[in-house]
Amino acid sequence: MALGTNHSTTTTQAVFIPEIWSDDVIAAYKSNLVIANLVTKLNHSGKKGDTIHIPKPTRGSASSKAASTQVTLIANTESEVQISIDKHYEYSKLIEDIVAVQGLNSMRGFYTDDAGYALAKQVDTDLFALVEGLQGGSAGGGYAACVIGGDGSTLYDDAANTNAGNGSTLTDAGIRKMIQTLDDADVPMSERYIVIPPVEKKTLTGIARFTEQAFTGEVSGGNTIRNGKVGDMYGVEAFVSTNCPTETADDTTTQYRVGMMFHKSALVHAEQMGVRSQTQYKQEYLGDLFTTDTIYGVGELRDDAGIGFVVPV
Numbered sequence: 001m002a003l004g005t006n007h008s009t010t011t012t013q014a015v016f017i018p019e020i021w022s023d024d025v026i027a028a029y030k031s032n033l034v035i036a037n038l039v040t041k042l043n044h045s046g047k048k049g050d051t052i053h054i055p056k057p058t059r060g061s062a063s064s065k066a067a068s069t070q071v072t073l074i075a076n077t078e079s080e081v082q083i084s085i086d087k088h089y090e091y092s093k094l095i096e097d098i099v100a101v102q103g104l105n106s107m108r109g110f111y112t113d114d115a116g117y118a119l120a121k122q123v124d125t126d127l128f129a130l131v132e133g134l135q136g137g138s139a140g141g142g143y144a145a146c147v148i149g150g151d152g153s154t155l156y157d158d159a160a161n162t163n164a165g166n167g168s169t170l171t172d173a174g175i176r177k178m179i180q181t182l183d184d185a186d187v188p189m190s191e192r193y194i195v196i197p198p199v200e201k202k203t204l205t206g207i208a209r210f211t212e213q214a215f216t217g218e219v220s221g222g223n224t225i226r227n228g229k230v231g232d233m234y235g236v237e238a239f240v241s242t243n244c245p246t247e248t249a250d251d252t253t254t255q256y257r258v259g260m261m262f263h264k265s266a267l268v269h270a271e272q273m274g275v276r277s278q279t280q281y282k283q284e285y286l287g288d289l290f291t292t293d294t295i296y297g298v299g300e301l302r303d304d305a306g307i308g309f310v311v312p313v
Contacts, residue, residue: 022277024109025292028116029275034241035127035260035267036120038193040301042270044085052083052270054301085272085297089122091115096287112277115292119275124243126298130267131245131260131308133300135181143247143258146308149200152177156256156310158249165249167256167310170200172207175233178261178307185304191264192236197244197257200311204238236261247310255313262306270297 030037044052056079063072093111130139137145146156150168152175160166168174175194182192196204232238245258273295280289 022275022292024112025116025119025277026275028113029120029294030116032117032120034124034239034243035195036123036269038195038239039127039262039264039267039269042083042268044270044272045274047272050085052085052297054081054083054268056081056301081268081299081301083268083270083297083299085270085295087122087126087297088293088295089119090291090293091118092289092291094282094285094287094289096285098286100288111290115277115290116275119292119294121243123269123294123296123298124241127267127269128243128245128258128260130298130300131258131306134260134262134266134303134306134308136303137308139300143308143310146258146310147174147178149174149259149309149311152181152309156247158247163250164254165247165251165256165310167247167312169203169311170196170259170309174309175236175261178309179234179236181307182261182263182305187263187302187305188265189235192261193239193264194233194236194259194261195239195241195244196259197311197313198240198242199257199313200259201240203311204233246313256310257313258308258310260306260308263302265302266300266306268299268301270299272296 042052058076058078060074060076063074065071091114093115095107095111099107131146132141132143133139133145135145137143142158143156148154148156148166148168149170151171151173154166156165156167158165178194179192183189247256247258248254249256271294273293275292275294277290277292279291281287282289
């Protein structure tokens with residue numbers, strides 16, 4: 001007797017194939033990362049321990065050598081940076097059989113993309129939180145060490161202007177001043193980035209020297225007026241992130257967004273376990289449990305290699 005054609009295939013049983021889930025989640029995770037793709041990356045996969053010790057040697061200086069004298073010995077007491085691997089985040093869904101049977105095939109695509117986005121957003125959020133500690137600031141102490149976008153040098157004060165704060169829109173002069181701050185600290189010229197909120201993309205695309213062909217030198221439709229892209233500014237590549245932190249002034253109503261200009265050596269993302277996806281059938285629920293998780297740590301490597309700035313929403 002013929003068994004019919006109602007076979008279980010890789011299409012009908014897709015929710016039970018973890019490799020497909022994993023590949024899709026990893027792809028979505030990588031495509032949604034912003035800051036984590038720009039900072040120093042430490043691959044700690046497969047290694048034990050909850051703390052990474054990174055040597056932080058002090059730069060030496062040259063000494064004048066006089067005839068018939070001993071050379072000048074350099075004997076610095078070197079320090080280190082400790083990165084705690086203390087973050088474990090997960091994204092889980094229980095997909096009951098009735099949903100798997102009746103749901104559209106696009107359901108898996110949505111959940112894998114959503115899982116990747118959620119984990120990527122969390123990693124970027126944790127890296128963004130470190131902006132408070134750059135330029136001598138204190139982590140968790142607010143944005144007092146950040147500058148305002150308008151001039152790139154005045155420190156942000158959430159009690160200024162009758163507690164309305166003093167954040168201001170990015171200007172060409174402000175950008176150049178922040179670049180000078182990095183230059184004065186001997187930060188390498190290459191691999192510098194600026195991450196801005198969407199509101200500042202609107203601002204920058206209205207500044208002629210960042211858009212018009214006369215300044216950018218781009219032809220054949222390559223300038224910002226035609227394609228809407230913000231490329232690099234004086235060698236600093238620009239990225240837009242909706243995940244830029246929101247800061248509320250002391251009046252509890254005026255809000256600002258926080259961006260960051262930095263070199264990749266400013267921050268570090270240490271990944272002990274990359275994005276992992278698992279599925280398990282739960283008979284008591286007649287459904288498939290899908291979980292994606294990652295273990296990592298973030299930290300500041302070089303305090304003077306980055307600077308935060310505060311702009312209006």
